Amino acid sequence: MMRKHLMVKKGFRRPSVAVAAAVLTTAALCVVPAASATGASSAPSAAGKSVTQAAAARGLPGVANNDEFQQNLRVMLFRSYLPSSGSQSQITAQLPKLSLKNTTTGVVTPLPTCGGFANPARFVDSQSNAYNVLSSLFRTLRGPRISQFPYCGWWAVIDRTHTNIFFPDENAAYWAAPFLAGPDQELLIDGVYPDNRYFTLTLYNGDSAYYDYNGRTSLIHDFEINPNPGSKNPWQTAGAAPGGSWRVVAKPKPGRNEANTLPSMPNPPVHVVGPIFKPNPPCGSTTKDPAPCRLPMMFAREVQALQGSVWSNPDNAYVSADNEFVSGAGGEVTVVRGKMPVTVHGRHPVVWPNNRAYQMRYMSMCIYPWLSPYPIESAAACAYDDQIVTDKDGYYTFVFSTKRSRPSNATTANGVNWLQAEPRSNNLLVMRNMLPSSNFKNAAANAPKNGNWISTYNVMGPYYPVSQWTCSKQIYEASGVAGCNPSGPPPGR
Numbered sequence: 001m002m003r004k005h006l007m008v009k010k011g012f013r014r015p016s017v018a019v020a021a022a023v024l025t026t027a028a029l030c031v032v033p034a035a036s037a038t039g040a041s042s043a044p045s046a047a048g049k050s051v052t053q054a055a056a057a058r059g060l061p062g063v064a065n066n067d068e069f070q071q072n073l074r075v076m077l078f079r080s081y082l083p084s085s086g087s088q089s090q091i092t093a094q095l096p097k098l099s100l101k102n103t104t105t106g107v108v109t110p111l112p113t114c115g116g117f118a119n120p121a122r123f124v125d126s127q128s129n130a131y132n133v134l135s136s137l138f139r140t141l142r143g144p145r146i147s148q149f150p151y152c153g154w155w156a157v158i159d160r161t162h163t164n165i166f167f168p169d170e171n172a173a174y175w176a177a178p179f180l181a182g183p184d185q186e187l188l189i190d191g192v193y194p195d196n197r198y199f200t201l202t203l204y205n206g207d208s209a210y211y212d213y214n215g216r217t218s219l220i221h222d223f224e225i226n227p228n229p230g231s232k233n234p235w236q237t238a239g240a241a242p243g244g245s246w247r248v249v250a251k252p253k254p255g256r257n258e259a260n261t262l263p264s265m266p267n268p269p270v271h272v273v274g275p276i277f278k279p280n281p282p283c284g285s286t287t288k289d290p291a292p293c294r295l296p297m298m299f300a301r302e303v304q305a306l307q308g309s310v311w312s313n314p315d316n317a318y319v320s321a322d323n324e325f326v327s328g329a330g331g332e333v334t335v336v337r338g339k340m341p342v343t344v345h346g347r348h349p350v351v352w353p354n355n356r357a358y359q360m361r362y363m364s365m366c367i368y369p370w371l372s373p374y375p376i377e378s379a380a381a382c383a384y385d386d387q388i389v390t391d392k393d394g395y396y397t398f399v400f401s402t403k404r405s406r407p408s409n410a411t412t413a414n415g416v417n418w419l420q421a422e423p424r425s426n427n428l429l430v431m432r433n434m435l436p437s438s439n440f441k442n443a444a445a446n447a448p449k450n451g452n453w454i455s456t457y458n459v460m461g462p463y464y465p466v467s468q469w470t471c472s473k474q475i476y477e478a479s480g481v482a483g484c485n486p487s488g489p490p491p492g493r
Helices: 002-009 016-022 050-056 068-070 130-140 453-463 473-483
Strands: 074-082 097-102 108-110 156-158 172-180 183-192 198-205 219-222 245-251 261-263 316-324 333-339 359-368 382-384 396-402 417-421 426-436 466-471
Touching: 016 108, 068 074, 097 172, 097 453, 172 183, 198 261, 198 359, 198 396, 219 261, 316 453, 333 453, 333 473, 382 417, 396 473
Parallel strands: 245 261, 396 417
Antiparallel strands: 074 172, 074 198, 097 108, 097 183, 156 172, 183 245, 198 219, 316 426, 333 396, 333 466, 359 382, 359 426
C-alpha cells in the first residue's frame, strides 16, 4: 500500500504537495494484505503451502485470503485532541467497548481489550511492508485474544511516544481498531463522551482511505453522536458534563439520515479519469500579490487524490510546505507569518457546529523530518492555537530552525513561536485547519484540492502562512524578523 502512495508522490515536483497523504494520518499498522476471519479460503499456494499457513508463518494466525482481506478490511480510528487532563492516558482509560454482531445469527462477540500498545521498530515502507508492521503489532499484543482476526479491540495508539508514524499531531492521539466488514456484520461501539476539545470515529478501507456511501462520509463527529437515554452530549447541550454514554453502529447500509451509524461498506468505486493536479504556474502576474513568490517554499493544499488516503482526517484541511535547513550555510532560520483564526480555546467540549463565536475548532502548525516512517521528533515540533502568540493585529510569527541554530530572541516573550527542525533531512511544515465554521470564507478547506499554492493563497488571504524570509541565526538575533525580510515589512506590520 505504501509503495502505491510513494509512487504517486514521485509524480510531484516537490514533496510538500503530497504531505497530506500521510498526515494523520496516522497509522500504517493496519493497511495490510491479509484475510477473512470467518472461514476464508485456504487454497494451496505455488510453494505448496496454503495461504493460511503462509500467513500464520508470518505471525497472523487465522488470516487466510489476502485479496479477500484487503477488500473487506476496515480500520476505525478514534481521534482525540486536547484531553482536559493534558494526558491522552485519560482517553485510553475510556476507550469504547467493541463488539462484532452477526445479523444473520444474532450472535454478538465482544472483542477483548488489547493489553498494551505496541511500539514497533522503524520500517521501510517502499516494499509493501505494512503487513510486517501489523505482524509486529500482533507479536507484541498482551492480554486476552481470540484465535482469529481481529484478535482484540484496539491494536495501537498513534502518537509521539507509541506508534510514531505518518506525521501525528503532537496534541492528538489516534487509536486504531481493525475489523472485517461484510453484508451480515456490524461493529457495535459503546463509549462515553470524553472531556476533551474534539473526538471522532472514522472508518477507512483496505486502501487506507475514508469513503462515501449514500451521500455520507465514513466519519461521525462528536456533536453528531446522540446520547443513550438518561445521558447528554456536551457538544449538543451547553453545560452538559462529559461522561454520558452512547452507542454507534458501523453497518453495511445505514440510511442517509440514520443517527449514530457509520457505513461499513462504500459506494461502488468510480474510475477517475484525467490528471489529479496541475503544476504550479510561474510567479508574477498570475497572482494578485506576488509577495509569496520570493521563495520556492510555498504552502499548498493537498491534491484530491491524497486527501482521502493514509488515514487523513476528513475534518482537516492541510496546507504544507517543505524546506531544508543546512547548518552554517546562511539559511538556518525560516520565518512564516500569517493571521491567526479565531479558534475554540481550552480542553473541554463546546457546542458545535452552529457556534458563531469561532472560525474553526482547532488549528496547529507542526514540522516533521521527511524520513520514513515520518515521525514527530520533538515536543517542540508542534504548536496549537492556545499556544500560539500573536501581535496586536492578530498575526503570528513562526521561526523554524534546528535546535543548534535557534536565535536567542526567538521566544514567546518576543512574540515568536519557535519550532524545532531536524538537520538531517528536508522538513515538512504542516498547518492544520480543523472543522471551520461555514461563515469563515478564508478557511483552508475552501481552497481547491489541487496542490497549487496560488489557489490556496487566493482563498486564505491574510490567513495564508507566507514563508518568504530566510536568514542566518546571527542576522535574526541582530534584527529580528525585519532582518530576514530585506524586501519590506512582513504582513500585519
